[in-house]
Amino acid sequence: MARTADEIKGAVKEFYGERAVKASSCCGPEDVNDYKEKLYLLDDIKGMPETVASFGCGNPTAIAGLKTSETVLDLGSGAGLDCFLSAKAVGETGRVIGLDMTDEMLALANKNRDELGAKNVEFRKGEMESMPIDDGTVDVIISNCVINLSPDKDAVFRESHRVLKAGGRFHVSDVLLSRELTEAETNDLSLWAGCASGALLEDDYLARMKAAGFAEARIDSRSKIGSKPWFSATISAFKSADEGSCCGPTCCSLGS
Numbered sequence: 001m002a003r004t005a006d007e008i009k010g011a012v013k014e015f016y017g018e019r020a021v022k023a024s025s026c027c028g029p030e031d032v033n034d035y036k037e038k039l040y041l042l043d044d045i046k047g048m049p050e051t052v053a054s055f056g057c058g059n060p061t062a063i064a065g066l067k068t069s070e071t072v073l074d075l076g077s078g079a080g081l082d083c084f085l086s087a088k089a090v091g092e093t094g095r096v097i098g099l100d101m102t103d104e105m106l107a108l109a110n111k112n113r114d115e116l117g118a119k120n121v122e123f124r125k126g127e128m129e130s131m132p133i134d135d136g137t138v139d140v141i142i143s144n145c146v147i148n149l150s151p152d153k154d155a156v157f158r159e160s161h162r163v164l165k166a167g168g169r170f171h172v173s174d175v176l177l178s179r180e181l182t183e184a185e186t187n188d189l190s191l192w193a194g195c196a197s198g199a200l201l202e203d204d205y206l207a208r209m210k211a212a213g214f215a216e217a218r219i220d221s222r223s224k225i226g227s228k229p230w231f232s233a234t235i236s237a238f239k240s241a242d243e244g245s246c247c248g249p250t251c252c253s254l255g256s
């Protein structure tokens with residue numbers, strides 16, 4: 001029988017809650033599977049505390065083209081690494097919101113923020129399927145190996161489109177499939193938490209983004225993960241610059 005959304009979210013919270021506790025207290029990078037040194041330029045992560053672990057599969061800030069004063073939203077911000085890199089890029093006049101649903105991860109991220117003194121970063125508790133973020137307030141959405149974990153990607157893409165400003169950008173790393181998974185693979189909760197069972201085929205991913213309202217959606221790069229039938233990719237999408245210039249069909253027809 002297919003897994004329910006509650007079962008999947010429960011397994012994901014438990015898995016990342018445990019990893020957050022490990023990363024904040026007892027272990028070195030190998031013990032928490034911290035991939036930081038493989039994914040980021042050493043210069044960029046120099047000076048970060050070891051507790052700023054990476055559980056990601058890419059480096060979305062490298063493709064996001066962040067500019068001074070922008071507002072950035074990181075979906076599933078984990079220990080906060082991509083938020084801290086974004087905070088440097090947008091500067092003191094910019095703002096970064098890290099959204100995560102797991103209490104232990106939020107505690108770790110807040111501890112890391114205080115240690116780094118990253119005043120323009122805020123970690124907010126919430127789910128990316130129903131974001132606690134106002135409409136049209138975000139310039140750039142980033143995310144690192146998180147959207148695959150959602151049992152309702154259509155809601156994630158709809159919410160992403162809603163919170164972006166007109167002309168806003170979406171630049172994420174995520175896991176995609178190179179073939180359909182078997183039923184057993186799809187129902188394996190540890191494979192869900194490990195970022196594989198919930199992954200989509202690339203055409204399906206892009207079609208869902210377009211259905212959510214994005215004007216353009218594309219795969220920027222693909223990296224194999226050994227001989228697995230899934231791979232890590234960077235994906236970009238754009239909200240049309242014309243959206244939001246009108247308040248709805250009535251006012252448009254009145255020409256305002």
Ligand SMILES: C[S@@+](CC[C@H](N)C(=O)[O-])C[C@H]1O[C@@H](n2cnc3c(N)ncnc32)[C@H](O)[C@@H]1O
Nearest residue numbers: 016054055056076077078100101102127128144
């Ligand atoms: C694979 S880790 C990636 C963390 C971080 N992006 C990084 O690169 O290190 C996934 C993170 O997403 C969070 N997460 C998973 N599903 C979520 C959801 N539906 N809404 C909000 N956060 C979620 C988890 O709590 C966890 O911190």
